[in-house]
Amino acid sequence: PLGGPAAAERTVTTCGYCGVGCSLEVLTRDDQVAAVLPDHNGPVNRGHACVKGRFAHGFLGSPERLTRPLLRRDGRLEPVTWKEALEYIARGLRDAVAAGGPDAVAAISSARATNEENYLAQKFMRVAIGTNNIDNCSRLCHAPSSAGLIAAFGLSGGTDTFDDVETADCLLVVGANPVEAHPVVGARLLQKVLRGTRLIVADPRTVGLARYADVHLRPRPGTNVALFHGLAHTLWAEGLADEEFLRRRADGLPELLDLLTGYPPDRVEALTGVPAEDLVAVARLYGRAERPAIIYGLGVTEHLHGTDGVRALANLAILRGAVGTERGFGINPLRGQNNVQGASDMGALPDILPGYGKVTDPLARARAEHVWGAPVPTRPGMRIPEMFAAARAGTLKALWIMGEDVCATDPDGTRVAEALDACSLVVCQELFLSQTAQRAHVVLPVASWLEKDGTFVNFDRRFQRVRPALTPPGEAKTDFAIVHAMASALDVDLGCRTPAEALAECGRVAPLFAGVSHERLDREGAVAWPCPDSDCPGEAKLYKERFATPDGRAKLAACPYLPPGESPDDHYPVILVTGRRWAHYNSGGMTRRTDNIRLDGTDRLDVHPADAARYGLRDGHPVTVESRRGRATLTVKLSDEMVPGQVFCAFHFPSSGVNILTSAHADTITSCPEYKVTAVRLAPVPGT
Numbered sequence: 072p073l074g075g076p077a078a079a080e081r082t083v084t085t086c087g088y089c090g091v092g093c094s095l096e097v098l099t100r101d102d103q104v105a106a107v108l109p110d111h112n113g114p115v116n117r118g119h120a121c122v123k124g125r126f127a128h129g130f131l132g133s134p135e136r137l138t139r140p141l142l143r144r145d146g147r148l149e150p151v152t153w154k155e156a157l158e159y160i161a162r163g164l165r166d167a168v169a170a171g172g173p174d175a176v177a178a179i180s181s182a183r184a185t186n187e188e189n190y191l192a193q194k195f196m197r198v199a200i201g202t203n204n205i206d207n208c209s210r211l212c213h214a215p216s217s218a219g220l221i222a223a224f225g226l227s228g229g230t231d232t233f234d235d236v237e238t239a240d241c242l243l244v245v246g247a248n249p250v251e252a253h254p255v256v257g258a259r260l261l262q263k264v265l266r267g268t269r270l271i272v273a274d275p276r277t278v279g280l281a282r283y284a285d286v287h288l289r290p291r292p293g294t295n296v297a298l299f300h301g302l303a304h305t306l307w308a309e310g311l312a313d314e315e316f317l318r319r320r321a322d323g324l325p326e327l328l329d330l331l332t333g334y335p336p337d338r339v340e341a342l343t344g345v346p347a348e349d350l351v352a353v354a355r356l357y358g359r360a361e362r363p364a365i366i367y368g369l370g371v372t373e374h375l376h377g378t379d380g381v382r383a384l385a386n387l388a389i390l391r392g393a394v395g396t397e398r399g400f401g402i403n404p405l406r407g408q409n410n411v412q413g414a415s416d417m418g419a420l421p422d423i424l425p426g427y428g429k430v431t432d433p434l435a436r437a438r439a440e441h442v443w444g445a446p447v448p449t450r451p452g453m454r455i456p457e458m459f460a461a462a463r464a465g466t467l468k469a470l471w472i473m474g475e476d477v478c479a480t481d482p483d484g485t486r487v488a489e490a491l492d493a494c495s496l497v498v499c500q501e502l503f504l505s506q507t508a509q510r511a512h513v514v515l516p517v518a519s520w521l522e523k524d525g526t527f528v529n530f531d532r533r534f535q536r537v538r539p540a541l542t543p544p545g546e547a548k549t550d551f552a553i554v555h556a557m558a559s560a561l562d563v564d565l566g567c568r569t570p571a572e573a574l575a576e577c578g579r580v581a582p583l584f585a586g587v588s589h590e591r592l593d594r595e596g597a598v599a600w601p602c603p604d605s606d607c608p609g610e611a612k613l614y615k616e617r618f619a620t621p622d623g624r625a626k627l628a629a630c631p632y633l634p635p636g637e638s639p640d641d642h643y644p645v646i647l648v649t650g651r652r653w654a655h656y657n658s659g660g661m662t663r664r665t666d667n668i669r670l671d672g673t674d675r676l677d678v679h680p681a682d683a684a685r686y687g688l689r690d691g692h693p694v695t696v697e698s699r700r701g702r703a704t705l706t707v708k709l710s711d712e713m714v715p716g717q718v719f720c721a722f723h724f725p726s727s728g729v730n731i732l733t734s735a736h737a738d739t740i741t742s743c744p745e746y747k748v749t750a751v752r753l754a755p756v757p758g759t
């Protein structure tokens with residue numbers, strides 16, 4: 072269907088699903104997608120794409136797309152004009168500020184939206200409202216990566232680009248399932264392994280890569296910090312640390328060595344369930360490799376001690392001298408959402424301005440104030456869980472949500488719904504009438520990632536262009552246009568009228584991105600930050616001469632292992648772990664409305680056959696899963712990928728209610744929820 076006289080128009084853009092950032096060629100005819108093809112010039116994907124980026128675009132024409140603003144009247148959402156919707160929002164925001172000051176308003180920005188939209192959203196909150204109450208969904212996934220990597224090395228990003236993995240001779244993949252969640256990365260890793268690169272996988276489940284691993288470690292969920300300390304203990308004990316590097320470039324060794332005396336392999340075996348001999352084998356593999364690489368995912372971050380987990384993992388790279396040197400590929404998080412790196416880069420965070428200046432730092436504030444011509448609030452704002460708590464307490468009056476289905480995706484969903492119901496104004500920008508939108512006072516129809524202009528930053532810090540291939544349906548607008556319209560309704564001019572102008576302005580606030588522009592990206596394709604000026608090629612590999620900490624030295628962390636928030640007991644004897652599957656993406660709002668539904672049509676519970684026998688469960692039959700917070704019904708899938716005593720479920724079908732089960736326990740440093748450890752009990756549904 073692609074050739075012939077009516078040849079399709081071709082738009083090169085960046086995939087709007089996962090954080091790999093595949094470049095795609097979108098072929099359109101009559102304002103409809105004819106095909107999506109992987110771009111052979113794509114710097115990350117090099118002609119590959121997965122089942123999501125390539126085929127999951129049927130949602131665009133779904134009859135369920137929102138095409139007009141909706142306003143709640145007499146309890147029902149009714150179509151209204153944009154003027155009516157915006158006037159209602161402006162009135163509600165003014166009332167909230169009048170009742171509780173600027174901090175009575177909060178916003179949740181979006182890791183699906185472009186950099187420019189996130190930049191404008193945080194500017195709206197700081198300039199038009201006068202609060203730092205803005206956060207994004209990295210709070211739910213990689214906030215511990217930001218905190219941990221900044222503490223260890225100085226910047227919130229992976230230490231290398233993925234191209235460097237081509238030169239690695241040993242891959243340590245921890246708490247990540249790239250074969251399903253980041254398929255193009257998974258394929259590139261697998262190609263390396265099939266060519267002889269050593270592979271270590273640390274994950275409780277037998278994830279796709281684990282079947283190819285030299286060693287597969289299966290720590291009990293919630294015991295990562297003990298595991299990493301056990302590896303560090305062995306690295307040091309066996310003389311595999313790079314003492315010259317440590318002397319020259321790192322701090323904190325005495326304190327760490329003191330701590331590590333408590334983590335010999337036999338004790339770590341008792342804490343984690345990982346056999347001591349496997350632990351020693353992994354320390355030797357990683358420690359003796361010439362160019363080791365650490366790649367990790369949400370299995371490291373989504374824990375009560377997620378930031379400690381990132382830091383303890385970073386310890387390994389520092390001990391080995393495998394970061395900031397030619398020797399290794401450092402430590403690199405696999406970001407889940409297309410622009411979760413960029414949303415944080417742009418300052419859609421309650422304590423961080425664009426480019427990672429702190430709101431408490433007078434110099435960072437002064438730089439932003441100079442560009443914006445307006446004061447920046449000095450007090451850090453609320454994180455997402457704090458917003459919900461404040462709403463339930465009555466101090467947060469108005470919540471603006473830019474494209475997150477928080478009722479479906481945030482933990483302890485019942486309490487999230489209570490928080491929304493307690494607000495006098497909830498504004499939701501959405502493609503579809505999500506669970507969250509159904510509770511909003513105003514719902515605004517938005518353009519999808521195939522209908523907007525801007526940039527994303529992928530998991531290895533590359534800015535890439537997003538270009539509109541289609542016209543948004545009906546009256547839907549881009550998030551960029553909506554933020555401007557909301558500001559205008561409050562009689563505030565945010566400036567930067569186009570996405571290109573917004574990125575240029577961001578570069579004046581944030582020196583890290585000053586050399587990036589739409590025009591340059593159109594010419595060069597991709598540029599990695601830091602990129603302080605237009606002559607800088609962008610730094611693919613960080614910290615070659617010095618780390619970005621104040622004194623230029625990496626920081627080892629002596630953080631003790633502490634148990635997870637929930638442990639199995641007689642009442643809730645099984646650990647539920649949640650994560651992603653191959654065909655779907657996050658809450659499934661887009662992928663469930665595509666033909667991918669034929670590949671995977673429901674959330675199911677992976678159960679080891681021994682647990683199925685113990686609890687009387689049968690393959691394909693319904694099971695009641697109950698935690699301390701609620702109950703959900705899922706379908707059993709017998710799976711030898713699981714360890715007995717642990718079950719796994721994805722969160723792509725909100726109707727299954729998985730996040731009713733998950734707990735409000737959260738990383739003690741960043742408030743990232745502990746999605747990876749929920750104590751549950753299982754029972755067959757009677758009569759099935």
Ligand code: SF4
Nearest residue numbers: 086088089093121124
């Ligand atoms: Fe899109 Fe990620 Fe798939 Fe690439 S790997 S096509 S970025 S979903």
